[in-house]
Amino acid sequence: MQLPDGFRYSQACLQDYVDCRRRFYLRYILKLPWPAIETEPSLLHEEHLRQGLQFHQMVYQHRIGIPEDVLGKIAETQPDLQRWWDNYKLHVEDDVPPGGTPELQLSAPAGAARLVAKYDLLVRDDSGRFLIVDWKTSRNSPRRDWVRDRLQTRVYRYLLVRAGLDLHGVDQIDPSDIEMRYWFAEYPEETLRFAYDAVQYDQDVEYLERIMEEIERLAEDDFQRTSNEKRCQYCRYRSLCERGVEAGEGLEEALFFDDLDLETLALDFDQIEAVPF
DSSP states (O other), X not given: OOOOTTOEEOHHHHHHHHHOXXXXXXXXXXXXXXXXXXXXXXXHHHHHHHHHHHHHHHHHHHHTTOOHHHHHHHHTTOHHHHHHHHHHHHHHHHHSOSOOEEEEEEEEEETTEEEEEXXXXXXXXXXXXXXXXXXXXXXXXXXXXXXXXXXHHHHHHHHHHHHOTTGGGOSOOOGGGEEEEEXXXXXXXXOEEEEOOHHHHHHHHHHHHHHHHHHHHOOGGGOOOOSOXXXXXXXXXXXXXXXXXXXXXXXXXXXXXXXXXGGGSSOOGGGSOOOOO
16 A cells, blocks of 8 residues: 555554554545544534643643633633533642643654654653653543553553653663553543553554554555444444444444544644633
8 A cells, every 4th residue: 555645653543444444544545524423413522522622722731831720711611621620620630740741742663654643741750750641531431441452552652662762861761661641531530540561562563563564565455344333333434335324322432532533633722722821
């Protein structure tokens, strides 16, 4: 497969490939628009995405020094955002140390392209350990084993080892010095923590490199629809694949990773009004 110019692997596109080769092909190779509503009701879903992006922006601004009282004015007219922000102020210090680098992007060579990831927050503590933090505004509180096996959990820790060697003057990052935490704005007492080690890193090297090599050697006809039709219920391309027009009722994957995959949304931070201070 000839990848498009400037193509970059990410946790999102690799997850799409693992879930459904056809979805990956339509979305990242052909770059087709979204012909179907992802979840219903669509307007509520869109609003949830917008507020999730707004929450990420508020946390980013807080981490770079904008006062809480200034940021809190944004949330006053939006109940969900207000609840998330209140939970952040009350609970985040229990799970996330101060400081760190927010909205950090790392990349490394990967086959014929590059592998990239944008970290919500990366903190190095006094002992030299690295903490990856990802903010979540999910409606669901997902199962730990399900999140553990998602591509984001694997890619973010793996890529920090691969591409993070120049961070803070570190010559080499030991996988055992890395931990990833998912912090849930809706469930602030249910933070998920995932340690890392050399064995897991070696497994991720083999797994991720195999997937990317496989993508690059497949022919167009090899990008077939998934056999698991449950995944089609929340897929934006289900009508093109003749697997229904109306959306499903919000499976675990759709609800949890709506806000995880902010890197692929049409919206970005530049489209959100800046906070005056």
